[in-house]
Amino acid sequence: MRELIKEAIVDLKKTDGFIYVTAEGKKIDLHEAAARGLAVTPVNPKDEVIKKLEAAGLFLTDSKFVNELNDLISVLSGSSASRGAGKRRSFSDSEKYKIVEEWKKVEAAGKKTKAAFAREIGVGYQTFINWLKS
Structure with a gap:
């Protein structure tokens, strides 16, 4: 292939x-x-x-196939599927709260940096920092 x-x-x-x-x-x-x-x-x-x-078997003129392929590549590479497809994702206040709470657990365990955590969830670093401040 x-x-x-x-x-x-x-x-x-x-x-x-x-x-x-x-x-x-x-x-x-x-x-x-x-x-x-x-x-x-x-x-x-x-x-x-x-x-x-x-x-x-590669149907690159079929947009649905291409989107699924991009999603697969994003998942395999560890990045967010929506980010890999170039789409912007909005988070509700409750989602932001849950993410910040999850970060507090990760931070307490000392396993990741803020930047790595933000990348993992598919959010820009500065956006994540702004969530932590609010």
Whole structure:
């Protein structure tokens, strides 16, 4: 899977616009095809990459699939799923109170820094400090 993704990145970076294929499906330079008098069909390289990825089960044009994949990556990396998706999260006063109470337990145990705790719950450090002050 990793190789497929690397290949897709290379394919997309190395082309400027369309790629051209012969009737047999072989990629060919447009100037070479013209010099040899071959008919070619323009193909968007993105379409080709999408087909390869979908054949491997990666449906990156499906927003629901991409959101689920981002959530999985966020959970595996230990960051907040909502933060990984670029969405802002609002906390109610009762949620803030519970988080501050949880912090007091963690702080008493001396296991984490404020910054590490804030990252773990998906809140900016300064926001967390402001909650502690209020």
